[in-house]
Amino acid sequence: MQRPPANTFNLEYLHEITNSLDEISKQKLKGVILTSAIPNIFSAGLDIKEFYKPDLQRLENFWSSVQDVFIKLLDLDFATAAAINGHAPAAGCVLSLSCEYRAMVNGNYKIGLNEAALGIITTPWIQAMMYQVIPMKHTETALTTAKLFDVDEALQIGLIDEIASNKEDAINRCKQYIRKFDKIPLHARALTKQRMRQTPIKILREQRDEDIRMFVDVVMNPSVQDNLKDYVEKLKNKKKK
Numbered sequence: 001m002q003r004p005p006a007n008t009f010n011l012e013y014l015h016e017i018t019n020s021l022d023e024i025s026k027q028k029l030k031g032v033i034l035t036s037a038i039p040n041i042f043s044a045g046l047d048i049k050e051f052y053k054p055d056l057q058r059l060e061n062f063w064s065s066v067q068d069v070f071i072k073l074l075d076l077d078f079a080t081a082a083a084i085n086g087h088a089p090a091a092g093c094v095l096s097l098s099c100e101y102r103a104m105v106n107g108n109y110k111i112g113l114n115e116a117a118l119g120i121i122t123t124p125w126i127q128a129m130m131y132q133v134i135p136m137k138h139t140e141t142a143l144t145t146a147k148l149f150d151v152d153e154a155l156q157i158g159l160i161d162e163i164a165s166n167k168e169d170a171i172n173r174c175k176q177y178i179r180k181f182d183k184i185p186l187h188a189r190a191l192t193k194q195r196m197r198q199t200p201i202k203i204l205r206e207q208r209d210e211d212i213r214m215f216v217d218v219v220m221n222p223s224v225q226d227n228l229k230d231y232v233e234k235l236k237n238k239k240k241k
């Protein structure tokens with residue numbers, strides 16, 4: 001990913017990612033590794049500008065494009081791994097959860113789902129993606145407290161699989177993970193993966209319209225817009241301090 005300054009997902013970037021995923025799906029790949037070209041930030045999640053004082057039509061398209069990306073990512077036949085070389089809050093964390101394996105670079109980085117701190121809630125498919133990776137009880141506490149984990153905590157809880165010393169090491173660990181499937185028939189692997197992931201995939205496929213309505217309702221709520229205003233201000237003012 002290379003969308004400075006923070007690899008946030010806006011509508012156009014989501015379209016780019018969808019196109020790339022369509023392109024790689026046609027190729028016979030062993031696996032794909034998601035990482036960031038930006039030092040210290042894997043992805044800062046959704047671009048808050050998309051849902052602070054939004055245009056309604058664009059907001060609906062935006063969420064539909066988020067759904068497109070995650071349906072495709074969850075359902076890729078080949079192995080997926082994330083080399084998390086920096087902060088991965090919110091949708092940055094969701095992106096890594098869509099992968100089968102996560103190696104995170106050691107450093108003063110945070111990963112987790114902090115949506116509640118912004119006054120928004122995680123949708124059922126995002127919750128399912130998290131509780132497929134860490135236990136339900138930890139998921140509930142993490143989501144309700146908007147917990148961002150440091151690297152050691154993330155390993156302890158199972159949110160990441162390994163700690164890497166740097167980006168290259170993280171990528172190598174991802175490659176090693178992908179090589180595990182060299183002798184496994186592709187079809188069996190892909191079907192097993194799909195079945196293991198059927199909860200979030202099913203919710204995403206069958207409840208798309210309802211999910212968009214819920215997202216729009218939550219985001220357009222005046223108190224949520226007030227929270228977002230404060231959050232955007234805080235981000236802007238960080239540099240001035």
Ligand SMILES: CCCCCC/C=C\CC(=O)SCCNC(=O)CCNC(=O)[C@H](O)C(C)(C)COP(=O)(O)OP(=O)(O)OC[C@H]1O[C@@H](n2cnc3c(N)ncnc32)[C@H](O)[C@@H]1OP(=O)(O)O
Pocket residue numbers: 005006008040041043044045046047048049087089090091092114115118120121122123126214215216218219235236238239
């Ligand atoms: C029914 C509702 C369902 C909702 C489900 C929603 C699912 C996901 C929601 C989200 O993804 S919301 C996004 C949440 N993301 C965050 O809270 C992260 C915010 N960012 C940070 O905490 C930090 O930027 C960082 C990632 C820890 C990196 O810190 P660092 O000090 O290295 O860099 P900054 O100076 O803070 O940021 C650089 C630059 O990027 C801008 N920026 C950062 N994050 C965002 C963002 N999410 N959206 C838009 N812009 C962002 C930040 O303002 C800086 O901009 P400039 O000042 O350089 O212009």
